[in-house]
Amino acid sequence: MRLIPPLSTPGAWPVDAPCPIEATIRVIGSRPAMILLREAAYGVTRFDDFTTRTGLSGATVATRLAELTDAGVLERQPYRAPGARSRDEYVLTEAGHELLPIIVGLFTWGMRHAGPSASLSLTHTECAADVHAEVRCASGHPVALDDLTLTQTEPTART
Amino acid sequence: MRLIPPLSTPGAWPVDAPCPIEATIRVIGSRPAMILLREAAYGVTRFDDFTTRTGLSGATVATRLAELTDAGVLERQPYRAPGARSRDEYVLTEAGHELLPIIVGLFTWGMRHAGPSASLSLTHTECAADVHAEVRCASGHPVALDDLTLTQTEPTART
Numbered sequence: 001m002r003l004i005p006p007l008s009t010p011g012a013w014p015v016d017a018p019c020p021i022e023a024t025i026r027v028i029g030s031r032p033a034m035i036l037l038r039e040a041a042y043g044v045t046r047f048d049d050f051t052t053r054t055g056l057s058g059a060t061v062a063t064r065l066a067e068l069t070d071a072g073v074l075e076r077q078p079y080r081a082p083g084a085r086s087r088d089e090y091v092l093t094e095a096g097h098e099l100l101p102i103i104v105g106l107f108t109w110g111m112r113h114a115g116p117s118a119s120l121s122l123t124h125t126e127c128a129a130d131v132h133a134e135v136r137c138a139s140g141h142p143v144a145l146d147d148l149t150l151t152q153t154e155p156t157a158r159t
Numbered sequence: 160m161r162l163i164p165p166l167s168t169p170g171a172w173p174v175d176a177p178c179p180i181e182a183t184i185r186v187i188g189s190r191p192a193m194i195l196l197r198e199a200a201y202g203v204t205r206f207d208d209f210t211t212r213t214g215l216s217g218a219t220v221a222t223r224l225a226e227l228t229d230a231g232v233l234e235r236q237p238y239r240a241p242g243a244r245s246r247d248e249y250v251l252t253e254a255g256h257e258l259l260p261i262i263v264g265l266f267t268w269g270m271r272h273a274g275p276s277a278s279l280s281l282t283h284t285e286c287a288a289d290v291h292a293e294v295r296c297a298s299g300h301p302v303a304l305d306d307l308t309l310t311q312t313e314p315t316a317r318t
């Protein structure tokens with residue numbers, strides 16, 4: 001990756017500069033948050049199902065669902081099961097759907113490199129080909145790490 | 160996402176089944192690990208630079224770099240600064256490079272949806288177009304969440 005200005009420029013890339021990767025990690029970077037997102041991607045929407053399916057405590061699920069809702073990843077929608085009072089369910093927002101490359105990236109990397117090889121396949125429903133996440137530019141070129149340029153367009157404010 | 164068998168099938172998707180997403184999160188899912196990966200993607204290789212640039216403690220950096228090395232994401236390579244004894248530096252392996260869609264996904268999502276808008280742009284060096292992560296199948300079709308099928312190819316063993 002090429003950095004502009006170069007990483008070695010004194011003070012150019014301070015530790016405390018706002019970083020969009022860190023900002024995303026603050027939202028989804030805890031294990032419970034990621035597991036709940038996985039379940040939301042699987043189609044889970046109800047509090048009880050999030051709890052049952054993840055083995056997380058009710059308190060953890062409540063806290064993390066609230067955080068993901070505040071961050072705009074999930075939104076509450078009322079539903080009413082037959083004979084029961086109205087409750088909220090949690091569904092992915094548009095911003096939540098935009099996390100899909102991250103979720104698919106985690107899945108594919110895990111299948112290739114981490115832990116026991118689960119007997120799973122993730123495919124495109126229409127054509128049955130395997131699915132993966134990849135990096136491209138707006139012109140459609142595939143982009144590798146060495147082809148990236150990160151540019152600071154204004155000096156980073158230090159506090 | 161379509162699941163085969165359906166998520167509602169009793170016992171088909173147990174809490175304790177091996178999950179490649181969880182396996183990846185075990186490797187890179189802590190905030191320090193992700194921050195160190197960001198720095199490695201920026202081109203940082205030396206222990207002291209990882210410590211100085213992240214504000215993480217030396218103990219945390221040492222533990223996490225060892226974990227990332229054991230997981231095959233980083234590898235140690237000896238180097239010798241002029242007049243100093245030989246030391247190791249940490250460089251991304253091929254498996255480490257395969258994390259790029261996740262790292263770029265975190266960056267792009269943060270720029271769009273999280274926190275203060277940093278004055279940064281991530282572009283393709285050759286053509287200067289903006290870069291993003293996306294989900295595609297092996298046939299090259301763009302794939303959205305609703306177009307995905309996750310299939311269990313063998314029954315999941317319960318312990």
